[in-house]
Amino acid sequence: MIQVQHLTKTYEDLRRGRFRAVDHVSFTVRPGEIFGLLGPNGAGKTTVLRILSTVLRPTSGIATIDGYDVAHEPAEVRRRIGFVSNNTAIYDRMTAWEMVEYFGRLHGMASDALTERLEKLFDQLRMNEFRDVPGGKMSTGMRQKVSIARALVHDPPVLIFDEATLGLDVLVARNLLGVIRELRDAGKCLIFSTHIMSEVERLCDRIAIMHQGRILDSGTLDELTQRHQETDFEELFFSLLSSHEDATHTIDAQGMEVAQ
Numbered sequence: 001m002i003q004v005q006h007l008t009k010t011y012e013d014l015r016r017g018r019f020r021a022v023d024h025v026s027f028t029v030r031p032g033e034i035f036g037l038l039g040p041n042g043a044g045k046t047t048v049l050r051i052l053s054t055v056l057r058p059t060s061g062i063a064t065i066d067g068y069d070v071a072h073e074p075a076e077v078r079r080r081i082g083f084v085s086n087n088t089a090i091y092d093r094m095t096a097w098e099m100v101e102y103f104g105r106l107h108g109m110a111s112d113a114l115t116e117r118l119e120k121l122f123d124q125l126r127m128n129e130f131r132d133v134p135g136g137k138m139s140t141g142m143r144q145k146v147s148i149a150r151a152l153v154h155d156p157p158v159l160i161f162d163e164a165t166l167g168l169d170v171l172v173a174r175n176l177l178g179v180i181r182e183l184r185d186a187g188k189c190l191i192f193s194t195h196i197m198s199e200v201e202r203l204c205d206r207i208a209i210m211h212q213g214r215i216l217d218s219g220t221l222d223e224l225t226q227r228h229q230e231t232d233f234e235e236l237f238f239s240l241l242s243s244h245e246d247a248t249h250t251i252d253a254q255g256m257e258v259a260q
């Protein structure tokens with residue numbers, strides 16, 4: 001459903017010059033699967049997810065969603081994805097219902113089908129008690145649910161979550177992870193980025209560990225722990241990151257160009 005091959009994104013930066021924020025990244029995500037992108041700040045996770053959601057164009061490489069190329073068929077891709085981040089804008093004067101309805105209309109949904117879909121979503125996400133609350137008066141948890149409903153309104157097969165639990169309290173974050181699991185069990189294809197190790201351990205079917213634009217390793221939790229002979233996932237994560245840094249520094253010391 002999501003196929004990414006040698007995806008690369010180069011930025012021009014005053015301080016760093018030209019550098020690769022995403023460097024030959026490849027992975028596949030299937031329906032009914034949660035794929036976790038785990039990495040520290042600046043690893044390149046958001047850049048990958050923005051390319052998948054057609055907001056950014058890749059410098060090279062290919063990414064397809066349901067067979068449609070994100071760079072060349074963005075409208076087809078947008079029909080098939082929902083995007084949830086931690087800072088989705090919520091209109092202060094629109095109620096929860098109006099906001100989700102508005103996004104359904106933007107996706108071209110007909111009135112009857114849209115009302116039916118809204119009823120189902122508001123039940124599923126337990127949003128009925130704040131149906132008529134305007135955005136300006138919503139709690140963080142309510143706002144996050146509206147963002148999710150907004151991403152789900154057109155019933156896309158692919159969902160992209162970019163650091164979606166950032167800034168949420170434990171209870172709201174836990175609810176969100178529960179919703180993500182339900183979506184997986186309903187056959188959706190989900191990609192989830194975070195820097196929180198326990199989230200990927202608990203939630204993701206497969207994990208890619210990303211650092212400095214590259215995927216250092218990927219697989220199920222069992223595959224990763226067996227391959228690296230380390231049962232403590234946190235230890236595994238830090239040792240992968242530091243051996244990558246040691247390797248790039250060694251190359252640096254030999255005078256070769258590294259992060260181009």
Ligand SMILES: Nc1ncnc2c1ncn2[C@@H]1O[C@H](COP(=O)(O)OP(=O)(O)OP(=O)(O)O)[C@@H](O)[C@H]1O
Pocket residue numbers: 011012013021039040041042043044045046047048163195
């Ligand atoms: N528009 C831009 N111009 C230049 N550099 C950028 C731009 N956007 C991101 N970067 C840089 O690209 C690298 C990857 O950033 P990205 O936001 O994709 O990482 P991330 O893994 O999502 O990290 P974070 O959790 O901090 O958002 C970082 O070094 C960042 O500073």
